[in-house]
Amino acid sequence: GNTSSKASEKDPLTGQPVEVLWVKGSGGDLRTSTRENFSSLYQQKLIDLQDLYGNREDKGLKSPAEDEMVGMYTHATFNLNPRASSIDTPLHSFIPAKFVDHMHPNAIIAIAASQNCEKLTEEIFGGEMGYVPWMRPGFELGLAMQEIVKAKPDVKSIMMGQHGFISWDDEEKACYGYTLDCIEKAAAYIEEKYNAKGGDATVFGGEKYQTLSPEQRRETLAAILPWLRGQVSQQKRFIGTVQDDAKILRFVNSKDAARLAELGTSCPDHFLRTKIKPLYVEWNPQSEDAAALKNKLAAGLEAYREDYAEYYAMCKHDNSPAMRDPNPTVVLIPGIGMVAWGKDKSESRVTAEFYNCAVEVMRGAEAIDTYISLPQQEAFDIEYWLLEEAKLKRMPAEKELARQVIIVVGAGSGIGKETAHRLVK
Numbered sequence: 284g285n286t287s288s289k290a291s292e293k294d295p296l297t298g299q300p301v302e303v304l305w306v307k308g309s310g311g312d313l314r315t316s317t318r319e320n321f322s323s324l325y326q327q328k329l330i331d332l333q334d335l336y337g338n339r340e341d342k343g344l345k346s347p348a349e350d351e352m353v354g355m356y357t358h359a360t361f362n363l364n365p366r367a368s369s370i371d372t373p374l375h376s377f378i379p380a381k382f383v384d385h386m387h388p389n390a391i392i393a394i395a396a397s398q399n400c401e402k403l404t405e406e407i408f409g410g411e412m413g414y415v416p417w418m419r420p421g422f423e424l425g426l427a428m429q430e431i432v433k434a435k436p437d438v439k440s441i442m443m444g445q446h447g448f449i450s451w452d453d454e455e456k457a458c459y460g461y462t463l464d465c466i467e468k469a470a471a472y473i474e475e476k477y478n479a480k481g482g483d484a485t486v487f488g489g490e491k492y493q494t495l496s497p498e499q500r501r502e503t504l505a506a507i508l509p510w511l512r513g514q515v516s517q518q519k520r521f522i523g524t525v526q527d528d529a530k531i532l533r534f535v536n537s538k539d540a541a542r543l544a545e546l547g548t549s550c551p552d553h554f555l556r557t558k559i560k561p562l563y564v565e566w567n568p569q570s571e572d573a574a575a576l577k578n579k580l581a582a583g584l585e586a587y588r589e590d591y592a593e594y595y596a597m598c599k600h601d602n603s604p605a606m607r608d609p610n611p612t613v614v615l616i617p618g619i620g621m622v623a624w625g626k627d628k629s630e631s632r633v634t635a636e637f638y639n640c641a642v643e644v645m646r647g648a649e650a651i652d653t654y655i656s657l658p659q660q661e662a663f664d665i666e667y668w669l670l671e672e673a674k675l676k677r678m679p680a681e682k683e684l685a686r687q688v689i690i691v692v693g694a695g696s697g698i699g700k701e702t703a704h705r706l707v708k
């Protein structure tokens with residue numbers, strides 16, 4: 284997520300104190316962010332943008348007018364800070380509190396991705412958490428939040444349908460503490476319902492397949508992984524990460540896995556990595572062999588690519604970027620686990636991590652209600668948003684040997700060792 288503070292700074296132009304919004308900028312993640320990752324903007328200029336936007340005839344959710352406001356943030360930059368502003372900037376600016384947190388924790392997304400999100404929010408948090416239905420992040424979402432705070436001055440946070448939540452306070456540590464309290468409250472509510480429903484034994488409709496032994500899993504993976512890597516790498520090479528811990532196995536082995544996998548990932552901050560849905564292969568680890576798995580994966584991949592092309596054709600706009608790689612980045616295999624793909628080892632781990640979050644979200648949502656995903660058009664409008672495309676274009680060029688697997692023979696000493704160290708660098 285992202286956080287912000289409104290602080291008083293000395294204006295380099297006038298020498299006078301001025302209110303500055305420091306908000307986590309575009310790119311990078313909060314955990315490793317430092318001062319360089321935050322953009323700084325004149326708070327009053329951001330508020331003044333509401334007039335500029337309000338006077339536009341063509342304003343509205345997902346309108347060109349809304350997207351153009353993002354370009355205006357540069358004009359509101361304080362002290363020549365070069366960090367690009369996030370599309371979430373208006374959310375932080377328009378909430379009238381000194382400190383604002385916007386997060387996507389699993390327990391909260393589980394509520395946000397429940398069919399009866401609004402009712403559940405009321406039940407769990409009483410009147411202190413407001414509710415806003417799904418809206419693509421931007422100026423309109425910021426204005427909607429501002430309206431909620433105006434109408435209900437007692438709210439301390441807002442549940443964002445199919446997305447996450449936002450919370451605030453005028454005191455720094457109180458804001459942090461309150462954010463954690465909300466997450467704990469959501470998690471406690473979910474765990475109580477989850478355990479009452481039967482807990483791990485009945486999760487995702489109960490077990491359909493059993494996990495293979497570690498030896499069998501390794502053997503099957505050794506038989507199919509090099510081939511599978513070739514298949515998903517038809518456009519661009521990928522590096523894979525295999526995950527086969529108890530949690531992910533419980534999901535891929537379950538009765539509901541096929542249905543839930545098809546519904547796809549809900550939180551937009553997740554599916555940019557995981558694609559809108561994974562490839563789940565209906566293979567019986569107890570009665571079928573590796574050759575059968577390979578055949579089913581081949582058929583599954585073909586269907587997945589066709590589905591993706593259809594989704595693109597159905598949802599695209601006149602100015603949409605060209606269709607991206609139609610191959611899945613997450614593959615789910617009963618009895619074996621998950622294989623996640625990325626441009627390097629670290630990215631493939633992140634893909635896996637995000638799908639773990641998706642599984643946790645589905646577990647929570649199904650425990651308290653029914654899990655729902657974003658409508659396809661909304662998912663597309665995030666995935667192929669011109670602003671996301673701009674973000675991709677800002678990424679540094681890939682290194683010469685990116686996406687490659689390299690084996691150095693004789694790397695224990697001498698030239699081999701030196702070569703291995705150079706490659707890692």
Ligand SMILES: [Zn+2]
Nearest residue numbers: 387446447552
């Ligand atoms: Zn968000």
